[in-house]
Amino acid sequence: MxxxxxxxxxxEPGVLTRxxxxxxxxxxxxxxxxxxxxxxxxxxxxxVVVDTDANTARRAVEHLRKLVNVLEVQQLGQHAKVVxxxxxxxxxxxxxxxxxxxxxxxxxxxxxxxxxxxxxxIECTGSLxxxxxxxxxxxxxxxxxxxxxxxxxxxxxLRTDPSLVSSSEPVRAESSQSMSV
Amino acid sequence: xxxxxxxIIWECLLKMGVDTVFGYPGGAILPTYDAMTGxxxxxxxxxxxxxxxxxxxxxxxASGRTGVVVATSGPGATNLVTGLATAMLDxxxxxxxxxxxxxxxxxxxxxxxVDITGITLPVTKHNYLVTRAEDIAPAIREAFAVATSGxxxxxxxxxxxxxxxGKATFEWEKAMPTRHLRHIPPFPAAAELERAVAMINEAxxxxxxxxxxxxxxxxxxxxxxxxxxADIPFAITLLGxxxxxxxxxxxxxxMGMHGEAWVNQAIQEADLLxxxxxxxxxxxxxxxxxxxxxxxxxxxxxxxxxxxxNVPVDVALGGDLLQVLRAILPKVQSAxxxxxxxxxxSWRGDSAVRDIKxxxxxxxxxxxxxxxxxxxxxxxxxxxxTDVGQHQMWEAQYxxxxxxxxxxxxxxAGTMGFALPAAIGAKMACPxxxxxxVAGDGGFQMTFAELMTAVQEDVKVNIAIINNGFLGMVxxxxxxxxxxxxxxxxxxxxxxxKLAEAFGVHGQRVDKRADVASAVAAARAAKGTALIEFRVExxxxxxxxxxxxxxxxxxxxxxxPSPLAETGADPV
Numbered sequence: 224m225x226x227x228x229x230x231x232x233x234x235e236p237g238v239l240t241r242x243x244x245x246x247x248x249x250x251x252x253x254x255x256x257x258x259x260x261x262x263x264x265x266x267x268x269x270x271v272v273v274d275t276d277a278n279t280a281r282r283a284v285e286h287l288r289k290l291v292n293v294l295e296v297q298q299l300g301q302h303a304k305v306v307x308x309x310x311x312x313x314x315x316x317x318x319x320x321x322x323x324x325x326x327x328x329x330x331x332x333x334x335x336x337x338x339x340x341x342x343x344x345i346e347c348t349g350s351l352x353x354x355x356x357x358x359x360x361x362x363x364x365x366x367x368x369x370x371x372x373x374x375x376x377x378x379x380x381l382r383t384d385p386s387l388v389s390s391s392e393p394v395r396a397e398s399s400q401s402m403s404v
Numbered sequence: 405x406x407x408x409x410x411x412i413i414w415e416c417l418l419k420m421g422v423d424t425v426f427g428y429p430g431g432a433i434l435p436t437y438d439a440m441t442g443x444x445x446x447x448x449x450x451x452x453x454x455x456x457x458x459x460x461x462x463x464x465x466a467s468g469r470t471g472v473v474v475a476t477s478g479p480g481a482t483n484l485v486t487g488l489a490t491a492m493l494d495x496x497x498x499x500x501x502x503x504x505x506x507x508x509x510x511x512x513x514x515x516x517x518v519d520i521t522g523i524t525l526p527v528t529k530h531n532y533l534v535t536r537a538e539d540i541a542p543a544i545r546e547a548f549a550v551a552t553s554g555x556x557x558x559x560x561x562x563x564x565x566x567x568x569x570g571k572a573t574f575e576w577e578k579a580m581p582t583r584h585l586r587h588i589p590p591f592p593a594a595a596e597l598e599r600a601v602a603m604i605n606e607a608x609x610x611x612x613x614x615x616x617x618x619x620x621x622x623x624x625x626x627x628x629x630x631x632x633x634a635d636i637p638f639a640i641t642l643l644g645x646x647x648x649x650x651x652x653x654x655x656x657x658x659m660g661m662h663g664e665a666w667v668n669q670a671i672q673e674a675d676l677l678x679x680x681x682x683x684x685x686x687x688x689x690x691x692x693x694x695x696x697x698x699x700x701x702x703x704x705x706x707x708x709x710x711x712x713x714n715v716p717v718d719v720a721l722g723g724d725l726l727q728v729l730r731a732i733l734p735k736v737q738s739a740x741x742x743x744x745x746x747x748x749x750s751w752r753g754d755s756a757v758r759d760i761k762x763x764x765x766x767x768x769x770x771x772x773x774x775x776x777x778x779x780x781x782x783x784x785x786x787x788x789x790t791d792v793g794q795h796q797m798w799e800a801q802y803x804x805x806x807x808x809x810x811x812x813x814x815x816x817a818g819t820m821g822f823a824l825p826a827a828i829g830a831k832m833a834c835p836x837x838x839x840x841x842v843a844g845d846g847g848f849q850m851t852f853a854e855l856m857t858a859v860q861e862d863v864k865v866n867i868a869i870i871n872n873g874f875l876g877m878v879x880x881x882x883x884x885x886x887x888x889x890x891x892x893x894x895x896x897x898x899x900x901x902k903l904a905e906a907f908g909v910h911g912q913r914v915d916k917r918a919d920v921a922s923a924v925a926a927a928r929a930a931k932g933t934a935l936i937e938f939r940v941e942x943x944x945x946x947x948x949x950x951x952x953x954x955x956x957x958x959x960x961x962x963x964x965p966s967p968l969a970e971t972g973a974d975p976v
Contacts, residue, residue: 233583237521237533240525241520241525244710245524246524248526270436271544278712282709282711282713285707285708285709285711286709288587288589288708289554289555289587289707289709290527290530290581291530291531291550291584291586292582293586293587294586295586
């Protein structure tokens with residue numbers, strides 16, 4: 224099953240390599256990895272979706288915490304969360320098919336961002352499941368090209384880690400790390 | 405006052421208490437070597453950079469201090485990789501400083517440019533590429549903090565030539581590291597500690613698994629208190645040997661692939677395993693599905709990522725072993741497990757290892773004899789540094805280590821060529837210790853150029869080469885699992901006595917057991933480094949043995965009847 228990890232790191236060269244190398248080295252299967260800036264100038268935020276069992280996901284978290292450049296790691300499994308992926312999909316559609324595709328796009332609350340003679344480019348933002356559903360729906364028309372960002376995730380209701388906003392002394396977000404297993 | 409980056413490197417090392425570094429100069433590190441002459445630091449010139457890391461590693465293992473290595477860019481840096489991996493797998497704190505081409509040349513494939521931070525990423529705890537003089541002090545100070553905190557390990561700092569030549573103000577206080585403190589984990593919850601205590605107090609057949617973490621944490625006294633109060637025998641990992649005393653009444657001996665049969669049997673029949681600072685390596689578990697099937701398991705380790713990696717455990721207590729033990733000891737009740745200990749003792753007569761040593765001298769020289777005699781002759785008080793292979797296992801079986809840091813060996817990586825350089829480093833850390841190298845004829849030939857380093861640095865180590873004319877452990881596997889097809893394992897050696905002479909060290913050859921004692925005495929008496937070549941039985945094997953993939957109790961015994969028949973228990 225998939226596990227969503229949010230990783231706060233120093234915004235430094237090479238940090239992405241360190242994280243990616245860790246996953247490669249330990250054989251943790253990355254479903255998607257996104258990285259970008261945060262509200263703090265020196266901190267980057269990665270969302271890593273791993274496809275693995277719960278114990279391996281927990282070990283991935285503990286390995287990440289050993290990286291000097293990692294400020295904090297949170298596994299979003301237990302929390303209500305928003306997970307969003309963005310896809311650009313170029314779908315084959317001639318003049319007669321175009322309106323049908325446009326209707327489907329509306330159902331998925333997605334946008335058409337480019338129209339050519341024989342194709343459309345559709346922009347879709349949503350959960351992984353929604354995007355998969357749109358892709359399945361469009362497949363019969365012929366998907367010519369697709370690019371996806373990978374998931375970005377955030378908890379609902381509470382800040383992921385309040386300490387990151389106000390203090391330079393990060394703390395662990397989870398209350399207890401002594402595990403009963 | 406501004407100083408050059410090169411000077412700042414040495415200022416930092418002095419602040420960290422470093423008085424000895426192991427290295428090899430070259431173009432990109434020249435500014436640093438040039439500045440070195442102004443500082444009270446002993447530089448040990450090695451013959452190959454790999455040996456520099458092993459020396460720093462041996463220095464660290466013998467003393468607990470952080471070893472320091474200096475090398476140049478390109479091949480100088482890549483030669484460190486094996487040593488860094490060795491230290492990484494055995495959790496040894498090291499700081500390696502490498503020169504790098506000027507920052508303007510980075511990425512251009514300039515002469516002797518290699519991406520050493522990229523290469524060493526998986527074999528260091530962390531590494532740095534420093535391109536400005538003002539960044540040197542923070543990087544080096546943090547490197548030491550990272551190397552020694554939590555689970556120790558090696559850290560590499562790659563410093564461009566222009567950063568060494570550039571100027572900056574040396575600001576030590578401003579370089580105070582904090583990032584390594586980001587993930588100080590909370591202490592185990594009281595409820596978890598209670599669960600562990602309850603399991604210990606209820607156990608009928610408990611066994612402690614004593615690992616290297618005991619040494620790293622300094623928890624020897626607490627482990628012994630636990631063993632004595634609750635009457636729990638302890639089995640020891642290879643790297644745990646010496647962390648707890650071999651001749652302690654509760655000591656069972658080494659566990660695992662070449663552990664004593666009774667030790668592995670005890671683990672397999674236990675109802676509780678208490679794993680202290682060890683990581684359930686495949687060499688100690690055998691087939692995981694058949695491992696200690698009836699035992700509940702408590703795992704105490706400072707590295708949370710080790711929990712449930714190989715063996716699922718019932719309680720995982722993350723934290724410094726010393727602190728965790730101190731938290732649980734007050735609640736551990738006195739107990740007696742006499743039937744359990746008697747049962748384990750009854751298996752001791754079934755030893756498949758004791759045999760050779762107890763045989764009368766039949767004219768053959770066995771490595772086991774040599775190890776046993778060396779143990780007796782040095783009264784078990786030497787620091788023994790082994791290489792990797794059969795001799796390493798015989799040493800672990802027959803040299804009983806009571807003292808802390810008295811066995812130095814490459815466990816996780818199994819790095820051949822480790823022993824001689826590591827021993828030189830160990831001797832430099834502990835000049836008053838009697839240091840013995842135990843190496844095979846194969847491994848010794850990998851790094852014996854360091855004999856000259858020992859001579860140049862006026863370091864005395866005593867060297868026992870166990871020469872069986874084969875890459876013995878590989879030959880043993882070929883004999884057992886590849887129908888004795890000895891592909892590429894017969895190995896010729898030079899005349900080691902003449903070799904010793906060429907290096908200007910004392911050399912002897914021994915091929916009879918009767919001569920072992922006098923040769924050892926002569927080596928000890930020799931003024932400088934001394935070498936003894938022991939010509940031992942060529943096709944002897946290490947027994948007992950758990951074949952790869954077999955259950956831990958399913959051990960291959962010494963074939964019997966044989967001239968090496970078993971003769972019963974050895975009261976240590």
